[in-house]
Amino acid sequence: MKLRVRARVSRYLSLALGRLASLSPRLGFFFSDALARLWTITSRRPTRAELRALFPSLTAADSGRVLRRFWVSHARTLLLGGWIRRDGIAPIRMLVRPNDAIARLHAPMIIGTFHIGPTLGLGTLSERLQGETLVLRGTQFPLDRATRQNVNLIEGTDQQRAATFHRAVERLRDNGFVIMALDPNEAHRIAVSFLGGTLHLARGAFAMARVARVPIVPLVARWDGDAIELIVGDPLPVSNDEQALATSAAQWLEGYLRESPGEMSYRILELM
Secondary structure, three states: OHHHHHHHHHHHHHHHHHHHHHHOHHHHHHHHHHHHHHHHHHOOOOOHHHHHHHOOOOOHHHHHHHHHHHHHHHHHHHHHHHHHHHHOOHHHHHHEOOOHHHHOOOOOEEEEEOOOOOHHHHHHHHHHOOOOEEEEEOOOOHHHHOOOOOEEEOOOOHHHHHHHHHHHHHHHHOOOEEEEEOOOOOOOEEEEEEOOEEEEEEOHHHHHHHHHOOOEEEEEEEEEOOEEEEEEOOOOOOOOOHHHHHHHHHHHHHHHHHHOHHHOOHHHHHHO
């Protein structure tokens, strides 16, 4: 019951913030950031103590800034969701900065993403990559209704999931890109060491990379002021060992979060 109420409140907030942003981006960001300040004070989790346990080098002041960054990202995700429902992909095209590193990526390749930062900003990837793409997702994405992306949902029976896996491998063998999250909600998982504990990543991308013999490139989005920048990591080593691939992905994410702990998200905390 509480989860349904929370989801309904989040939807109303998202629609309200999206309407404000559609009228005036500055006004939308003002109110989403005000909401983030409120959540920083009133929310029970994560706490500063939890953040300092994950990132021992943080001072008390640093942990406060990290917590504010965490909630700003969360509130702005609601804003983007509502804004896209009103105006389609146009706001994302406006906010996401160009990055030459994306144009230099060469297929075949798996783009492995994480649910951190403004993930909706990744909706421009299919337009900016030099090649055919297939996007694999566990749930419907607001941009699926606003663009003509080649999207497959990873759901259904084992047979349907196997068919999706086969289609993705074929796209890679046809010299294309597959874009997929390494940390979806529902998946067969591989446990790896992470920030002094254990992180459970989805097996799918690592199995696909092993079968197709292609690299995985980690890629995430983050806020820089009121703009979104896309961060492209180095390709993970091609390997026949799925555990080794998952470990490499976790090491990349750990290094990224140690440099930018404010990019930590609920999804990563849930998978630890």
